[in-house]
Amino acid sequence: MKCRLLFTLLFITLPITAFAETEAFRGSILHFKANPALHENEAESYEYFEDGILVVKDGKVDAVGKASDLLKKYDGVEVKDMSGKLIMPGFVDTHIHYPQTEMIAAFGEQLLDWLKKYTFPTEKQFKDKKYAAEVSEVFLHELLSNGTTSALIFGTVHPESVDVLFEQAQEKNMRIIAGKVMMDRNAPDYLQDTPESSYKETKQLIEKWHNKHRLHYAITPRFAPTSTPAQLEQAKKLKKEYPDTWIHTHLSENKGEIAWVKDLFPERKGYTDVYDHYNLTSSRSIFAHSIHLDDEEMKTLADTKSSIAFCPTSNLFLGSGLFKLKEARDAGVRVGLGTDVGAGTSFSMLETLNEAYKVIQLQSQKLSAFEGYYLATLGGAEALSLDDKIGNFEKNKEADFVVMDWAGTPFQQYRMSKTSSLHEKLFVMMMLGDQRNIHATYVMGEEVYNREMSHPALDLIDDSH
Structure with a gap:
């Protein structure tokens, strides 16, 4: 309860424009540039970086790409290590x-x-x-x-x-x-x-x-x-x-x-x-x-x-x-x-x-x-005609994104160990995944959810039921 109240107070007391100037997030990164079903070459409809960096400046995407390409360019920028996790647009x-x-x-x-x-x-x-x-x-x-x-x-x-x-x-x-x-x-x-x-x-x-x-x-x-x-x-x-x-x-x-x-x-x-x-x-x-x-x-x-x-x-x-x-x-x-x-x-x-x-x-x-x-x-x-603002990691789009565990349960982990391609991994998560795969959620580059937060529904439960 205290955690949730503190979380709410932070949003009330801090100005909406108060973002960390520049921050980077390192992990596997996937986002789409077009509909894969309509693209002549499916592989060109998305970008996937096994070891990638998402750079956020003032709440918006500044860059996305391979970690090896971007770490030198953004030397000195704080990097949050999310290795082993998948970062996607919200x-x-x-x-x-x-x-x-x-x-x-x-x-x-x-x-x-x-x-x-x-x-x-x-x-x-x-x-x-x-x-x-x-x-x-x-x-x-x-x-x-x-x-x-x-x-x-x-x-x-x-x-x-x-x-x-x-x-x-x-x-x-x-x-x-x-x-x-x-x-x-x-x-x-x-x-x-x-x-x-x-x-x-x-x-x-x-x-x-x-x-x-x-x-x-x-x-x-x-x-x-x-x-x-x-x-x-x-x-x-x-x-x-x-x-x-x-x-x-x-x-x-x-x-x-x-x-x-x-x-x-x-x-x-x-x-x-x-x-x-x-x-x-x-x-x-x-x-x-x-x-x-x-x-x-x-x-x-x-x-x-x-x-x-x-x-x-x-x-x-x-x-x-x-x-x-x-x-x-x-x-x-x-x-x-x-x-x-x-x-x-x-x-x-x-x-x-x-x-x-x-x-x-x-x-x-x-x-x-x-x-x-x-x-x-x-x-x-x-x-929703909002693709000029959200939906992928193009430069200057708003940095709304989700950090996911490839496996949210021991059985998912076992099943993932048997996969051999990116599509198979994504499909397994699509078929077996749920809320347990969500590690954290970010809005305009700011963390707004992680698993440690208490759930407001717990305060509203009627014990008579």
Whole structure:
């Protein structure tokens, strides 16, 4: 507890710009320059340094390369020795619900019944800012303890839920995108706003938080069935007034949901056309799931430069279906990985990649480890249009990174001892790895998580359960 309080106080009392001037990190280093699945020569899509140096100056990448090449150039710079570990850019989660942190592993329902039975009652509690703050603290700790440094995040319909999330993310210096849910029908009265109130509250939050340091705002209609045409018109109006904000919503997750959208919007050609009609498709629009799209819908996303969040653990847990990664890639649609907590069953990008591989296998295709780690880093940054700032170790990008143990358990260590190539090592970690493989997480070159830190959830456990 004392350690956690000290950690929080350091962020509050030190100015955000207070970085060590220059520091270097030595270990094995991997980062991506392009999508391996689309590159003519896969080996040219990434850089791997068995004995590498990552140099960070004022929170940004100054250099990356072989230790033998850089040690002389940076003579006198403090070097943190992380030999035997893997340094990668921080993971990017392109779709997650922080209010659902407490309801992971809710049994037995598919999407629409799951929302009614579990999600809506849980989200009711987030009108209380103190409650929201407790959950937000656990949520952000879970992200960082799993190596995730940036995320696109759903709040609830309550502005308080977004305020507290942004406040805490700013203390931790994280680059996140988040937004208040807009929802004015087909939900309990206690979770509904109106077209007018959703416009007003969203506008206030945009003015308060958007582009404040490393924070960005996403206009967030939950999904088409819970917004009237009048509310979608207000979302359209907000996007026109603030064109550099993001759009974050759900699309084509469940077949029952798709049929429902057809009933609610009979004048539209399909689910994707609902969003396109209200000008909610754009280069900063991210549509979670997008499992059951037809060719015309996929083309619409490509033509508008919209992105998809591929959420395999959620899609399997709710029985929603198998995302068509190859079809999206071939159509030219940007794709990132999303954990989709709490329908998703883990904050870990390693476990998410594990399930992504199986989703692709079930379609008689393959997801290489190289493409997997690309999706979890640079691919996610590209999907969120943040690749000018994060996603790899290009010079002057923000130094968000994760330090990983190749083996997080004795059995992983045994299995790693039998590997013979970089791809095999990465694949073994992708299939067997989890939170135990995360040694430390850094944001703008500053350590924000290590295994010795206490977990804030321990202070919130109700012993009666």
